[in-house]
Amino acid sequence: MERVQVLSLCLSVALIVFVLHLIRRRALREQYALLWLFFGLVMLVLSIKTSWLEWMAEAVNVFxxxxxxxxxxxxxxxxxxxxxxxxxxxxxxxxxxxxxxxxxxxxxxxxxxxxxxx
Amino acid sequence: MSYDTLKVCIIIPAYNEEKSIAQVISRIFRLHPEFTVVVIDDGSSDGTAAAAKAAGADVITLPQNLGIGGAVQTGYLYCARKGFDVAVQVDADGQHKPEELDKIINPIREGQADMVLGSRWVENTGYRSSRSRRAGMLILASLVSFFTRRHVTDPTSGFRAVGRKGIQLFAEDYSTDYPEVDSLVSLNSHGLRIIEVAVEMDQRQAGSSSISSVKSIYYMIKVTLSIMIRSVR
Incomplete structure:
Protein backbone atom coordinates (compact mmCIF):
# COMPACT_ATOMS: atom_id res chain seq x y z
CA MET A 1 0.00 0.00 0.00
CA GLU A 2 1.36 3.39 -0.95
CA ARG A 3 1.67 6.23 1.50
CA VAL A 4 -0.86 8.40 -0.27
CA GLN A 5 -3.32 5.53 -0.10
CA VAL A 6 -2.91 5.33 3.66
CA LEU A 7 -3.48 9.05 3.94
CA SER A 8 -6.66 9.04 1.86
CA LEU A 9 -7.88 5.98 3.75
CA CYS A 10 -7.41 7.80 7.07
CA LEU A 11 -9.13 10.92 5.75
CA SER A 12 -12.20 9.08 4.50
CA VAL A 13 -12.52 7.09 7.72
CA ALA A 14 -12.19 10.35 9.68
CA LEU A 15 -14.94 11.92 7.57
CA ILE A 16 -17.29 9.00 8.16
CA VAL A 17 -16.60 8.97 11.90
CA PHE A 18 -17.12 12.73 12.14
CA VAL A 19 -20.43 12.54 10.25
CA LEU A 20 -21.61 9.72 12.53
CA HIS A 21 -20.64 11.87 15.51
CA LEU A 22 -22.67 14.78 14.12
CA ILE A 23 -25.68 12.52 13.54
CA ARG A 24 -25.47 11.28 17.12
CA ARG A 25 -25.46 14.86 18.40
CA ARG A 26 -28.38 15.60 16.07
CA ALA A 27 -26.38 18.46 14.52
CA LEU A 28 -27.06 17.21 11.02
CA ARG A 29 -30.39 16.42 9.41
CA GLU A 30 -30.78 12.89 8.07
CA GLN A 31 -30.94 13.92 4.41
CA TYR A 32 -27.54 15.64 4.61
CA ALA A 33 -26.10 12.95 6.85
CA LEU A 34 -26.88 10.37 4.18
CA LEU A 35 -25.26 12.54 1.54
CA TRP A 36 -22.03 12.96 3.53
CA LEU A 37 -21.91 9.30 4.47
CA PHE A 38 -22.25 8.48 0.79
CA PHE A 39 -19.35 10.83 -0.04
CA GLY A 40 -17.25 9.27 2.69
CA LEU A 41 -17.96 5.74 1.47
CA VAL A 42 -17.14 6.60 -2.14
CA MET A 43 -13.83 8.09 -1.00
CA LEU A 44 -13.11 5.04 1.13
CA VAL A 45 -13.81 2.62 -1.68
CA LEU A 46 -11.72 4.60 -4.17
CA SER A 47 -8.75 4.79 -1.83
CA ILE A 48 -8.82 1.05 -1.22
CA LYS A 49 -9.51 0.08 -4.81
CA THR A 50 -7.28 2.46 -6.77
CA SER A 51 -7.60 0.15 -9.76
CA TRP A 52 -11.29 1.13 -10.04
CA LEU A 53 -10.39 4.77 -10.38
CA GLU A 54 -7.78 3.93 -13.00
CA TRP A 55 -10.30 1.83 -14.88
CA MET A 56 -12.82 4.70 -14.85
CA ALA A 57 -10.19 7.21 -15.99
CA GLU A 58 -9.27 4.96 -18.86
CA ALA A 59 -12.92 4.58 -19.84
CA VAL A 60 -13.29 8.36 -20.29
CA ASN A 61 -9.81 8.84 -21.76
CA VAL A 62 -8.29 10.67 -18.80
CA PHE A 63 -4.58 9.89 -18.73
CA MET B 1 -71.25 49.50 -5.69
CA SER B 2 -71.42 53.09 -4.56
CA TYR B 3 -68.45 55.20 -3.61
CA ASP B 4 -69.05 55.17 0.10
CA THR B 5 -69.44 51.45 0.56
CA LEU B 6 -65.98 50.67 -0.83
CA LYS B 7 -63.60 49.91 2.00
CA VAL B 8 -60.29 51.65 1.45
CA CYS B 9 -57.11 50.81 3.31
CA ILE B 10 -53.92 52.87 3.21
CA ILE B 11 -50.78 50.80 3.60
CA ILE B 12 -47.75 52.67 4.93
CA PRO B 13 -44.53 50.69 5.21
CA ALA B 14 -42.25 52.39 7.72
CA TYR B 15 -38.71 51.80 8.87
CA ASN B 16 -37.44 54.32 11.41
CA GLU B 17 -39.74 57.12 10.28
CA GLU B 18 -40.87 58.49 13.66
CA LYS B 19 -40.28 62.08 12.53
CA SER B 20 -42.61 62.07 9.55
CA ILE B 21 -45.08 59.24 10.12
CA ALA B 22 -47.52 61.01 12.45
CA GLN B 23 -47.94 63.92 10.10
CA VAL B 24 -48.52 61.67 7.09
CA ILE B 25 -51.25 59.78 8.97
CA SER B 26 -53.00 62.84 10.35
CA ARG B 27 -53.00 64.49 6.93
CA ILE B 28 -54.71 61.42 5.48
CA PHE B 29 -57.33 61.28 8.25
CA ARG B 30 -58.07 64.99 7.92
CA LEU B 31 -59.10 64.47 4.28
CA HIS B 32 -60.45 60.93 4.52
CA PRO B 33 -61.62 60.05 8.03
CA GLU B 34 -63.44 56.98 6.64
CA PHE B 35 -60.23 55.29 5.47
CA THR B 36 -58.34 52.67 7.44
CA VAL B 37 -54.64 53.38 7.79
CA VAL B 38 -52.37 50.46 8.54
CA VAL B 39 -48.70 51.09 9.28
CA ILE B 40 -46.27 48.22 8.85
CA ASP B 41 -43.47 48.90 11.28
CA ASP B 42 -40.64 46.98 9.67
CA GLY B 43 -38.59 46.29 12.77
CA SER B 44 -37.88 49.95 13.52
CA SER B 45 -35.61 50.78 16.41
CA ASP B 46 -37.14 54.20 17.04
CA GLY B 47 -40.64 55.26 18.11
CA THR B 48 -42.31 54.70 14.75
CA ALA B 49 -44.94 52.28 16.06
CA ALA B 50 -45.90 54.47 19.00
CA ALA B 51 -46.08 57.61 16.86
CA ALA B 52 -48.28 55.85 14.31
CA LYS B 53 -50.56 54.45 16.99
CA ALA B 54 -50.93 57.85 18.61
CA ALA B 55 -51.92 59.30 15.23
CA GLY B 56 -54.74 56.77 14.99
CA ALA B 57 -53.32 54.14 12.65
CA ASP B 58 -53.57 50.41 13.03
CA VAL B 59 -49.99 49.24 13.54
CA ILE B 60 -48.48 45.90 12.59
CA THR B 61 -45.05 45.51 14.16
CA LEU B 62 -42.79 43.00 12.48
CA PRO B 63 -40.39 41.31 14.90
CA GLN B 64 -37.49 41.79 12.49
CA ASN B 65 -36.68 43.87 9.44
CA LEU B 66 -37.96 42.31 6.22
CA GLY B 67 -37.25 45.12 3.80
CA ILE B 68 -39.78 47.13 1.84
CA GLY B 69 -41.27 44.23 -0.15
CA GLY B 70 -41.94 41.98 2.80
CA ALA B 71 -43.38 44.87 4.79
CA VAL B 72 -45.71 45.99 2.03
CA GLN B 73 -46.89 42.45 1.43
CA THR B 74 -47.87 42.22 5.10
CA GLY B 75 -50.15 45.17 4.39
CA TYR B 76 -51.72 43.39 1.42
CA LEU B 77 -52.21 40.25 3.54
CA TYR B 78 -53.99 42.42 6.12
CA CYS B 79 -56.21 43.95 3.42
CA ALA B 80 -57.00 40.55 1.88
CA ARG B 81 -58.02 39.04 5.21
CA LYS B 82 -60.08 42.02 6.34
CA GLY B 83 -61.85 42.17 2.98
CA PHE B 84 -60.83 45.62 1.80
CA ASP B 85 -61.88 46.69 -1.70
CA VAL B 86 -59.04 49.10 -2.37
CA ALA B 87 -55.49 49.16 -1.02
CA VAL B 88 -53.33 52.24 -1.47
CA GLN B 89 -49.61 52.27 -0.82
CA VAL B 90 -48.22 55.51 0.58
CA ASP B 91 -44.65 56.24 1.65
CA ALA B 92 -44.00 57.16 5.26
CA ASP B 93 -41.58 59.95 4.41
CA GLY B 94 -44.24 62.40 3.30
CA GLN B 95 -43.44 62.67 -0.39
CA HIS B 96 -46.87 61.35 -1.41
CA LYS B 97 -49.55 63.96 -0.91
CA PRO B 98 -52.85 62.84 0.66
CA GLU B 99 -54.57 65.46 -1.51
CA GLU B 100 -53.75 63.25 -4.50
CA LEU B 101 -55.31 60.10 -3.06
CA ASP B 102 -58.63 60.54 -4.83
CA LYS B 103 -56.84 60.80 -8.17
CA ILE B 104 -55.36 57.34 -7.86
CA ILE B 105 -58.35 55.72 -6.15
CA ASN B 106 -61.09 56.97 -8.46
CA PRO B 107 -60.18 54.90 -11.54
CA ILE B 108 -60.52 51.80 -9.35
CA ARG B 109 -63.80 52.95 -7.85
CA GLU B 110 -65.13 53.52 -11.35
CA GLY B 111 -63.89 50.13 -12.52
CA GLN B 112 -61.52 51.55 -15.14
CA ALA B 113 -58.43 49.84 -13.81
CA ASP B 114 -57.20 47.17 -11.43
CA MET B 115 -54.11 49.14 -10.52
CA VAL B 116 -53.39 52.85 -10.63
CA LEU B 117 -49.86 54.16 -10.52
CA GLY B 118 -49.23 57.67 -9.30
CA SER B 119 -46.66 58.93 -11.75
CA ARG B 120 -44.34 61.91 -11.50
CA TRP B 121 -43.73 62.17 -15.21
CA VAL B 122 -47.02 61.75 -17.07
CA GLU B 123 -47.47 65.50 -17.08
CA ASN B 124 -45.14 68.16 -15.89
CA THR B 125 -45.54 68.11 -12.16
CA GLY B 126 -43.57 69.81 -9.45
CA TYR B 127 -41.07 67.00 -9.03
CA ARG B 128 -37.39 67.49 -9.82
CA SER B 129 -34.60 65.00 -9.50
CA SER B 130 -31.01 64.43 -10.51
CA ARG B 131 -30.03 63.52 -14.05
CA SER B 132 -28.61 60.07 -13.23
CA ARG B 133 -31.70 59.19 -11.26
CA ARG B 134 -33.87 60.22 -14.16
CA ALA B 135 -31.76 58.17 -16.55
CA GLY B 136 -32.17 55.10 -14.36
CA MET B 137 -35.89 55.58 -14.19
CA LEU B 138 -36.07 56.00 -17.93
CA ILE B 139 -34.28 52.71 -18.48
CA LEU B 140 -36.55 50.93 -16.03
CA ALA B 141 -39.59 52.54 -17.60
CA SER B 142 -38.66 51.37 -21.07
CA LEU B 143 -37.90 47.89 -19.76
CA VAL B 144 -41.25 47.62 -18.04
CA SER B 145 -43.00 49.12 -21.05
CA PHE B 146 -41.33 46.55 -23.26
CA PHE B 147 -42.20 43.56 -21.12
CA THR B 148 -45.74 44.63 -20.29
CA ARG B 149 -46.38 46.10 -23.75
CA ARG B 150 -47.91 49.14 -22.08
CA HIS B 151 -46.65 52.62 -21.79
CA VAL B 152 -45.32 53.07 -18.26
CA THR B 153 -43.41 56.19 -17.32
CA ASP B 154 -42.74 55.86 -13.60
CA PRO B 155 -42.47 52.19 -12.63
CA THR B 156 -40.59 52.89 -9.41
CA SER B 157 -43.36 55.00 -7.98
CA GLY B 158 -44.41 53.69 -4.57
CA PHE B 159 -47.66 55.67 -4.73
CA ARG B 160 -50.18 53.18 -6.06
CA ALA B 161 -53.66 51.80 -5.59
CA VAL B 162 -54.98 48.32 -6.36
CA GLY B 163 -58.43 46.76 -6.32
CA ARG B 164 -59.52 43.40 -4.93
CA LYS B 165 -57.83 41.29 -7.61
CA GLY B 166 -54.52 43.07 -7.08
CA ILE B 167 -54.76 42.75 -3.30
CA GLN B 168 -55.31 39.02 -3.65
CA LEU B 169 -52.41 38.60 -6.05
CA PHE B 170 -50.01 40.64 -3.94
CA ALA B 171 -51.03 38.80 -0.78
CA GLU B 172 -50.05 35.54 -2.43
CA ASP B 173 -46.91 36.60 -4.26
CA TYR B 174 -44.92 39.77 -3.89
CA SER B 175 -41.30 40.31 -4.74
CA THR B 176 -39.28 41.04 -1.63
CA ASP B 177 -36.27 42.75 -3.14
CA TYR B 178 -37.53 45.23 -5.72
CA PRO B 179 -41.29 45.24 -5.37
CA GLU B 180 -42.25 48.40 -7.24
CA VAL B 181 -41.10 47.41 -10.69
CA ASP B 182 -41.58 43.70 -10.31
CA SER B 183 -45.17 43.86 -9.15
CA LEU B 184 -46.19 45.75 -12.29
CA VAL B 185 -44.94 42.96 -14.52
CA SER B 186 -46.57 40.35 -12.33
CA LEU B 187 -49.98 42.08 -12.36
CA ASN B 188 -49.77 42.60 -16.08
CA SER B 189 -49.00 38.95 -16.74
CA HIS B 190 -52.14 38.04 -14.79
CA GLY B 191 -54.15 40.21 -17.13
CA LEU B 192 -54.91 43.07 -14.72
CA ARG B 193 -55.36 46.56 -16.12
CA ILE B 194 -52.75 49.08 -15.07
CA ILE B 195 -53.07 52.80 -15.67
CA GLU B 196 -50.96 55.77 -14.71
CA VAL B 197 -52.17 59.12 -13.50
CA ALA B 198 -50.13 62.24 -12.94
CA VAL B 199 -49.62 63.23 -9.33
CA GLU B 200 -47.68 65.93 -7.60
CA MET B 201 -45.06 64.81 -5.14
CA ASP B 202 -43.13 66.62 -2.46
CA GLN B 203 -39.46 66.25 -1.89
CA ARG B 204 -39.12 63.79 0.93
CA GLN B 205 -39.47 65.34 4.36
CA ALA B 206 -37.09 63.02 6.14
CA GLY B 207 -35.07 59.94 5.40
CA SER B 208 -33.55 58.95 2.09
CA SER B 209 -34.55 56.73 -0.77
CA SER B 210 -34.17 53.02 -0.25
CA ILE B 211 -32.00 53.03 -3.36
CA SER B 212 -28.65 54.74 -2.84
CA SER B 213 -26.58 55.81 -5.82
CA VAL B 214 -23.80 53.33 -5.09
CA LYS B 215 -26.13 50.38 -5.16
CA SER B 216 -28.17 51.60 -8.07
CA ILE B 217 -26.29 49.72 -10.78
CA TYR B 218 -26.55 46.47 -8.85
CA TYR B 219 -30.22 47.27 -8.33
CA MET B 220 -30.76 47.86 -12.04
CA ILE B 221 -29.22 44.53 -12.98
CA LYS B 222 -31.21 42.64 -10.37
CA VAL B 223 -34.47 44.29 -11.38
CA THR B 224 -33.84 43.62 -15.05
CA LEU B 225 -33.16 39.97 -14.37
CA SER B 226 -36.16 39.70 -12.12
CA ILE B 227 -38.47 41.29 -14.70
CA MET B 228 -37.20 38.94 -17.37
CA ILE B 229 -37.75 35.90 -15.18
CA ARG B 230 -41.23 37.04 -14.25
CA SER B 231 -42.26 37.63 -17.81
CA VAL B 232 -41.32 34.13 -18.93
CA ARG B 233 -42.73 32.36 -15.88
Missing part, protein backbone atom coordinates in the same frame (compact mmCIF):
# COMPACT_ATOMS: atom_id res chain seq x y z
CA UNK A 64 -3.79 10.92 -15.18
CA UNK A 65 -6.29 9.11 -12.96
CA UNK A 66 -6.26 11.48 -9.94
CA UNK A 67 -7.40 14.36 -12.17
CA UNK A 68 -10.65 12.47 -12.75
CA UNK A 69 -11.04 12.46 -8.99
CA UNK A 70 -10.55 16.24 -8.92
CA UNK A 71 -13.11 16.73 -11.67
CA UNK A 72 -15.73 14.60 -9.95
CA UNK A 73 -14.97 16.27 -6.63
CA UNK A 74 -15.39 19.78 -8.02
CA UNK A 75 -18.60 18.90 -9.84
CA UNK A 76 -20.05 17.39 -6.68
CA UNK A 77 -19.03 20.48 -4.69
CA UNK A 78 -20.78 22.73 -7.20
CA UNK A 79 -23.92 20.66 -7.07
CA UNK A 80 -23.89 20.68 -3.29
CA UNK A 81 -23.44 24.46 -3.16
CA UNK A 82 -26.23 24.96 -5.66
CA UNK A 83 -28.46 22.74 -3.58
CA UNK A 84 -27.57 24.71 -0.44
CA UNK A 85 -28.40 28.06 -2.03
CA UNK A 86 -31.76 26.62 -3.06
CA UNK A 87 -32.30 25.55 0.54
CA UNK A 88 -31.28 28.97 1.86
CA UNK A 89 -33.70 30.66 -0.56
CA UNK A 90 -36.51 28.43 0.63
CA UNK A 91 -35.68 29.12 4.26
CA UNK A 92 -35.60 32.88 3.60
CA UNK A 93 -39.03 32.65 2.01
CA UNK A 94 -40.37 30.76 5.02
CA UNK A 95 -38.89 33.22 7.49
CA UNK A 96 -40.56 36.09 5.64
CA UNK A 97 -43.95 34.35 5.79
CA UNK A 98 -43.50 33.58 9.49
CA UNK A 99 -42.44 37.14 10.29
CA UNK A 100 -45.51 38.50 8.51
CA UNK A 101 -47.80 36.09 10.33
CA UNK A 102 -46.31 37.01 13.70
CA UNK A 103 -46.87 40.69 12.92
CA UNK A 104 -50.47 40.10 11.90
CA UNK A 105 -51.21 37.84 14.89
CA UNK A 106 -49.64 40.30 17.31
CA UNK A 107 -51.81 43.03 15.81
CA UNK A 108 -54.95 40.88 16.36
CA UNK A 109 -53.89 40.04 19.91
CA UNK A 110 -53.40 43.66 20.84
CA UNK A 111 -56.86 44.55 19.54
CA UNK A 112 -58.32 41.63 21.47
CA UNK A 113 -56.60 42.79 24.65
CA UNK A 114 -57.89 46.33 24.22
CA UNK A 115 -61.47 45.11 23.81
CA UNK A 116 -61.23 43.10 27.00
CA UNK A 117 -59.79 45.91 29.04
CA UNK A 118 -61.82 48.73 27.69
Missing amino acids: YAPSLLFLVGIVLCFLLILHLTVVVSKLTERIIVLTQEIGLIRNELEKHGQEKNG
